[in-house]
Amino acid sequence: MLPVIGIGSSPKRKEDARFVRGRGTYVADIKRPNMLTGVFLRSEHAHAIIKSIDVSAAMAQPGVHGVYTGEDMKADNVGGLPVGWGITGKDGEPMKEPPHPPIALGKVRYVGDAVAFIVAETDEQARAAAELIEVDYEVLPAVVGLVDALKPGAPAVYDEVENNLCCDWHLGDGSAVEAAFQNAAHVASIELVNNRLIGNPLEPRAAIGEFEFATGQYTLWTTSQFPHVVRLLMGEMVLHIPQHKLRVVAPDVGGGFGVKQFHYAEEAVVTWAAGKLGRPVKWVCQRSEGFVSDAHGRDHVTEAELALDEDGKFLAMRVKTLANMGAYLSTFGPNIPTNLYAPLLSGVYVIPSIYCEVKCVFTNTVPVDAYRGAGRPEATFVVERLVDMAAREMGIDKIEIRRRNMIEREAYPYQTPMLVEYDSGDPRGCLERAEVLADVAGFEERRLEAASRGKYLGLGISTYVEACGLAPSRMAGQLGARGGLYESATVRVHPSGAVTVLIGTHNHGQGHETTFAQIVSEHLGVPFEDISVVFGDTDRVQFGMGTYGSRSLVVGGAALAKANDKVILKGRKIAAHQFEAALDDVIFEKGEFSVAGTDKKKSFVEIAGAAYVPFDYPLETLEPGLEEQAFYDPINFTYPGGAHFAEVEIDPETGIVALKRYSAVDDVGTIINPMIVEGQLQGGIAQGIGQALFEHGVYDQTSGQLLAGSFMDYCMPRADNLPNFAIEPHSTTCTHTPMGVKGCGECGTIGSPAAIISAVVDALKPFGVSHVDMPATPNHIWNIIRNSSARIAAE
């Protein structure tokens, strides 16, 4: 018999059998009979009134089947793209939620805003026709910067939204914080920017719409992290297609990182156009187009202060953040810098009171939404930069000040002043282990060696905690979620005893086909090879909320564990019937059903087979078949955390920051597949390093053009930019998830930016530098060194 491979093993990934052969099926690979190609004409202006659009010349081109504008969709009663979370301002006013038409109506609000959709036989024909569309624009002044957008007299992204202010939100006890600051021995403060990022999963987005006239059935193939949610949002609110008449398929998807967890306009447009034309319509995003149409991430400007007593103990924190929403609210846009940000400002520390206000601001830029970490890296960056700043100003070692303020393992569950209650954790244990892994003791020797070569070595530290496993529905609802965030799984036991799992999460690199099979193998004793996992098709999988916020294992895996329990119970009922024994006497262990105290036993395969050929079941109490479904709604978030150390070497002649060592100790709870978890941590750390050293979605402040609009301008980490990372788990068990898991997908991007910048600032200590904004590019660092040297020389 093939082996059971359960929790804690690292079998090779099932999905890799197709991927290494180049046999994955991504949306761009799919061809449907009679398929047409669509391309978008997009605005080249950041802000303009559309006075008129003349599509007649484009329509007359050979091969062109349709040219559609926002007015055409409006005339067909197509709705705007909905927002999944509504937040409420400090004055009790709901956020401003202007309409978001799939194709612009009357006005374009960012470079890349869709103006028309052209459908033709071939891509070349569609592109040629697009060039013939005449749009008469009245160009308006644009605003792209957060601070500028709030200034009186700034260009108004929406006439009806005063000061471009979407929402003035807050959390925490402001008066307690004020009182604490009055009594502080020291106040550390910082102003910082969290740089705009563009997620860039390597597979560009794509969508194919299809309509079957005979049945009225629509199908959408899309590069999505959550096909059921696309069906819900697009079906119910945008195109008014009943959900049972809409199938959404997200097959193999080449990376997501949050970028593919929104309902995008293009999905609605291809589906709608396919209905109009009665032929399948395919759109494949070009990379340069993706830069101005994929939702961006981060983009905050923050002022923060930390009050401390004379021993360096934290008393209170005060944070004011401006968060860029872009030109329209994306699916989760307003939720990210508020609910996923402020509640994490306590970090791994005891901070008696915290107050945070966030102004969400409209600008003439691509909509901003979740990108790996989503709110939590921003919170970690604020907390850790403040702590570094306080340590420096008070003359306390930066590791020591963290030790002094950490939540002790025994203090869990720990209620923070910011809504959330951490169930478990061991920040001190993570830190101590990370100090060893990073060889902090040997740093001074390495620093002197680098100095002898004229280089500046810096050691950086970051601790972090995150809220994962989105989301406990009741809590999410109180925070503004417009629907629950549970997950579902079906365990279908075939007559052969093999198992198919149908699950509502989506696998786009995380190895779910392998991890979820291990959970079934462990619980049911079924050989790993006999288990397959189905996802990404609303016609096959019952329902699901998809994959984001490190939720797949935490929420989806829990639903799976619950369904496994139901299968075992049903199997025991069948066995009890066969053994003519009482249910309570039937036990299931190691893939076998047996009667306690007897030698009666049957294998899982025997019971599975029996379940499908019954002739004598007591039908009132026992149904044939062996298939169970479970929905799981968590009662709390999970709180992974950890401690990271970075070591950078700066060349003062060039400003180049070379990352020499990176060490991470993370608490992700129970680990199902250590190989996959380490891979997730490595990838996350690399993306966080990207934010800290390389990546920046830069706009021209006047024209509103995206300057970092290609892989040649937007710099992502390449193989020769990174060292190997030293990663170790240090897990405590989550107290409320069925298997004790916490999630691991976002740890790296949350922990690493602050560690890198801490190291850069440490290296630049001789130049009197106390903070460096991201990304720490050679130009940026070279200028800091030059200006600081000049200042020091003058003094």
Add this chain to the structure above:
Amino acid sequence: MKISFVLNGRPTTVEAEPSTLLSDLIREDLSLTGTHVGCDTSQCGACVIHLNGDSVKSCSVLAVAAEGAEVRTVESLSGLADELHPMQQAFRDNHGLQCGFCTPGMLMAALDLVKHNPDPEEAEIREWLEGNICRCTGYQNIVKSVIAGAAAMRQTS
């Protein structure tokens, strides 16, 4: 116009426009979708194939340039039922891929490196793969995979 070349060991003749890119010809006309397109500036390397034995970004080559050439794509490395090529096996064994989108390009680039140096070290691998972007792995396991794949190929050769 008509183009003839040897594709994955089979003589092939196709019609193509003079402006057609080799990557598009392979994916759209010849339906070999293992060669991926991740950008439009020849930066990402997901489309790397072998042209007369050398790795090239197929999005930067016109289809007509393949006239008379030997073209190999990722699909040539192992048949569907066959055992994996040692380099493919090494990527699987060392978790050298996550979403799989960059993988075909990584494999084809790595094999060209091993042709030049059968025993490459970490720094050389990192430099060689500089033109192949992976957004998922952080490269550590890709480097590990290439070292292991090269070792396995030395043993079998």
